[in-house]
Amino acid sequence: MKLELHRAPLYEALLAYRDSGQRTFHVPGHKNGQVYRAAKHNESHLGREPLEQSQLHMVTREHVATGERQEPLQHTALWEEKHQEEQSQSNIVPTRAFLEMMRMDVTEISGTDDLHHPEGVILEAQQLAADCYGAEESFFLVGGSTAGNLSLLLTVCDEPGSIVLVQRNVHKSVIHGLMLAGAKAVFLEPWVDPTSGLAVMPSVQTVQAAVQAYPEAKGLLVTLPNYYGMGADLTPIARICHEAGMPLLVDEAHGAHYGQHPELPASALSCGADGVVQSTHKMLSAFTMGAMLHVQGTRVNRSLLRQRLAMVQSSSPSYPVMASLDLARQLLHVRGAQTFTAGLAAVSTFKRGLAELPRFRLLQPAALQQQVLSADVEPADQTAHASAAQPEQMHGQSAAAELGHAAAGYTAQDPFKAVIYDGLGILSGYGLQQQLEARGCIPEMSDERYVVLLFSLGSTEEDAQQVLQALQDISLASTEKHTRSPEESGEHMREEKHYISTWNNFQEKVTYSEPIPFSLQPIREEHTIEVAINECAGRYSAEMVIPYPPGIPLIYPGERISPTILARIQLLRDEGAKFHGVTDASLQTMKVMKNQ
Structure with missing residues (x-):
């Protein structure tokens, strides 16, 4: 069979179903959204329902506080507001776009094929x-x-x-x-x-x-x-x-x-x-x-x-x-x-703009950092410039070669993942994310140091400009922050250092573990005990500890909790990370195995 690349056969089949006008005597029960369209039609023919008598004499807080004479609620603007609110809450009708989507929400019938036994x-x-x-x-x-x-x-x-x-x-x-x-x-x-x-x-x-x-x-x-x-x-x-x-x-x-x-x-x-x-x-x-x-x-x-x-x-x-x-x-x-032309242009705009904001830096492989330096500095000045650069900017191709094969662990970076951080160490990744969100820019994720800004084929130049403006505003606002203590500003002063990411507590010089058995057999509650997290080092976990995002377990059930991993859990907790898999969401305590 010759493939017709321009076609979208499954999508086209759903369009044909939508336009067929057939009566549905099959699931789903919303009947192509008909249930909501009927509700919307009925609502347009109904007058306002009267409020219950008990609601007619409700008064505002201002009436109570000032001792004003209580007026029947139906004679006030509050009555009108409350009535409209209750009407909207009791008769939520999906938007036109949502209803249109329901017209294409079908099941396995003639012409739509079957995912588990596809033939069409x-x-x-x-x-x-x-x-x-x-x-x-x-x-x-x-x-x-x-x-x-x-x-x-x-x-x-x-x-x-x-x-x-x-x-x-x-x-x-x-x-x-x-x-x-x-x-x-x-x-x-x-x-x-x-x-x-x-x-x-x-x-x-x-x-x-x-x-x-x-x-x-x-x-x-x-x-x-x-x-x-x-x-x-x-x-x-x-x-x-x-x-x-x-x-x-x-x-x-x-x-x-x-x-x-x-x-x-x-x-x-x-x-x-x-x-x-x-x-x-x-x-x-x-x-x-x-x-x-x-x-x-x-x-x-x-x-x-x-x-x-x-x-x-x-x-x-x-x-x-x-x-x-x-x-x-x-x-x-x-x-x-060409699908990615606009998105990559947005990324390029962002990177050029970020280079003009010296406080914020971009995570890149060493070779790419060197390419950026080489493009911006005259040949005679490159050595001096490199000596004044931050450590992450000093690793060029020759440095990577000296590191040997280890440097090959990070040689490619997705250009659509712009990983940024505060070069001054004032804002943690979590703090920077909060500042960006307050300015209308929602990052993909953050950790104790980094913020991940996710661009894609759908990103625009306007997106890049808005996040650059937000970063510029954050940078300008830091003047005031510097005059305040970390407690007053709500930010954590941070030292420049390396952060251990999500990986297991391997023994020194051992790069792989013994075979570790997994099963669906649950850990019985009577075999566990909940202890203060400060007392968990050396014990065996009875639950999974998963910072989310990215959803990578730091600890799985039955794994020994090393001091290093415990310190990381506490660090992420204190920085504001959210966790899956734990009984105590605040991570003041953990479930561990008894008698181990």
Whole structure:
């Protein structure tokens, strides 16, 4: 079958359904939004309902405070306001746009195909996706990348106790997949960028050592890029896995756009990955929860994968979400690299403007920092300029070469992830996010040092200008902040230092763990005790501690709580991070195992 790249077959099928005017005698129960349109029609024919007698003599706080004579409520402006408010609360009718979407919210009927046994428009849409993203086969996901990570692990871990090599700083969905599979995880220590203190992915040496130590492993799962858009070339890691006969699985949730433009890093598939999960909704144009799973080669059992997908995905998938995946693919197929022209122009505007705000800095790989310096400084002045630069600006290509292979842990940065921080160390990442939000700019996430500003193919020059103006206002306002104590200003004075990112407490000089068993067997309450967090060091956790975002567990149940990890949990707590998985959301206490 010849693929027609300009088409969006699933979306077109929904349009045809919407315009057919057929009577629906099937789910969903809202009947193409008819239930709300009927309510709206009825409301237009109804007069105002009288308020109850008890409501007629309510008085305002001002009446009570001043002792004024109480007037019946229906004779006041307050009565009118309250009546309208109650009417709107009791008869909320969806907007026209929402109702239009409901007309395309269908189910598996003639002409719309079946996600779990595609033979028509869904099959064609997935084939087009595979062609667009360079896969042999692609699957639509309606449960986000979580569904993809679960299904991949349940596929490669095809028997209880299967050993799988796993990068330690993975999303919580990977930990949940290990639990569902009853697998044994050999955790690999990620390489940590010495400049930023952020964990990226395991080094080639770590992968090689783990593969040699556990040749029976069913596969390797890594995350690339990380939440900050940091990464490196996956090709040598794919080669190591394939030489050992095991598949390379990649959680590329934040890299659905990779490989689609010369200025973007290479995609995991082009580097040789066997199974790749992408959140099409994160960096492309699909609806939230829309994602894709791409596979190539014979190392992933696709028949079993289809079964696993049917297990973890709804049997009633959202057709609007799937149609949005179809449209996101069609946009790339038709426009190609031009899809990203406007977004990259917005990023360029932002970076040029940021360079004029010396207080705020941009996280970039060392080689890119050197390129920026070289472009801005005359050759004769480069040495002097470099000596006066901050440490993160001093690592050029020659410095990277001196660092040897370790420097290869962070050689690529997603240009759409602008990771900024306060070079003066006055505002933490959380504090800077709050300041930006107060000025109408909502970042993707923050941590104790950094703020992640997420641009995309949908970003505009106006977006860049607004966030630059916000940063300029914040910078100007700092004059007053400097005259006040940290307690008065509500900000935390910070020292310039490295921050350890989310990775496990490995022993010194050991870059991978022993096989750690996971299961769905719950920890029984009588085996746990809740203790003050200051007393948790050395104990074994009975719960998962997950800063969110980015959703990477610092601790999983059964893991020993090291002093280093405990200190990091307390630091993030004190800086204002939000946590998933914990009983005490304030993290003044933690659940730990008894008698350990």
